[in-house]
Amino acid sequence: MQTIAFYGSSLLSAYWNGAATYYRGMLRALAAQGYRITFYEPDVYDRQKNRDIDPPDWCRVVVYAGTVEALRAAAAEAAKADIVVKCSGVGFEDDLLLTEVMRAARPGALRIFWDVDAPATLAELRAAPDHPLRRALGGLDMVLTYGGGAPVIEAYRQLGAADCVPVYNALDPETHHPVAPQDRFRGDLAFLGNRLPDRDERVAAFFTRPARATPEARFLLGGSGWQDVSMPANVQRLGHVPTADHNALNVSARMVLNIARDSMAANGFSPATRVFEAAGAGACLITDAWEGVELFLKPEEEVLVARDGADVAEFLRSVPPERARAIGAAALRRVLAEHTYDRRAADLDILLRRHADLEAAS
Missing domain, CATH: 3.40.50.2000 (Glycogen Phosphorylase B;)
Known part of the structure; x- marks a missing residue:
């Protein structure tokens, strides 16, 4: 069973956090594929005061304080994982978190940047040639994106990404389904x-x-x-x-x-x-x-x-x-x-396994 250390904005709260539904659907489906996942989220923007789900049984959630010291401690946990994921828009010291997480990742671990707002991120990268993410792209195994077609894929490759694959939004039928009108x-x-x-x-x-x-x-x-x-x-x-x-x-x-x-x-x-x-x-x-x-x-x-x-x-x-x-x-x-998350996760599982096999063979 492969382990994933996943650093994102919040799994527990959708408060000022549009990525919550996406994270929940994808990670629940990946857990069903056999991955053991730990989600690390900072305690910022009053999200912990506005939780809308309890910690789930399909993912361990670690909430760390909004301090640099707590961030470094959470990032160090990446050393235990087979797959390390840093998402865009975490909301607290994103550049430092990227640096610390990828530094902590052990040799042989898959290193992934998951962009949940590719247009905004790409605009930042084009405007700043010395942007920390731009410098880090060459050392990552792949970029996953919440959306975007060929223009986003090509833009990331031109900036130095080894691979860029869209993982589109989808439906989690257990969460969103017909109910009685109110x-x-x-x-x-x-x-x-x-x-x-x-x-x-x-x-x-x-x-x-x-x-x-x-x-x-x-x-x-x-x-x-x-x-x-x-x-x-x-x-x-x-x-x-x-x-x-x-x-x-x-x-x-x-x-x-x-x-x-x-x-x-x-x-x-x-x-x-x-x-x-x-x-x-x-x-x-x-x-x-x-x-x-x-x-x-x-x-x-x-x-x-x-x-x-x-x-x-x-x-x-x-x-x-x-x-x-x-x-x-x-x-x-x-x-x-x-368009269910189960289908998206099955495709992503194939992609992750292929990259892991390539890494092992190199």
Whole structure:
């Protein structure tokens, strides 16, 4: 049984941590493949005060204090693992953590950087030729990315990565699945996402303007950071929506909206966690347009693709509840058949074993 030391933002809390669902789905599925995993996360950003799951039985979780001393002690534990993973966006001394973790990794261990926001990371690397990650790439066995197609793969290879492989978001059917609707989440369109600088303009275009254009419709806005943003009267602010309520939100609204961040939309091939959460609950999903969407869901049959806010408003006017339910049901069938974390983990297991064999033979 191979061991993994995994350094990420948080497994226990989705609070200001969009990668939580991705980590949970992937690591649970890798554990089912036979890997023994320890997840190391810093106690920062009040995440430990806002846990939404207990430590799971499929992964050991180590929470370390937000101090350099505690970081170094946690990084030293990497010496015990067969596979060492440092993720992007951990949120506390990321550059130092990368250096310490890879320094601690024993000879023969697989060294992996797992990028959960490749567009942002690549922009940093291009702007800083002496960036610690850029200097470290040549000593890593591979880069895994949360999304991104050929442009992201080529960019990492040009920067010195030996290999770059996308491991796309997926569905964990044990976590996201159809449930009974709840009156508190009933509405015509629900959007769930924290406010981020490179999402504001697209939220205004794809959510706020359609809300103003269809005053007869009821809109639900979930996520943190929106309290100071002006919204039309037909928008109900939900604030932070715990993961345990995502299924109910997704099944209760007639449609659910996905809005990519600017950088994700520009790069394409980056389906958000929300895409699979909504599809897994059997929701009718409207997504803003981005390259590669058809690789995951078929437009018009399994997902509705909006070029702009006018398209969103038109879907609200023209798609009756029965068609919305049919689209949601088709999306659920597709993701269960092709886009589960079990399938992603099986592919990743093959990749890890191949790299381990190559390392042993060298």
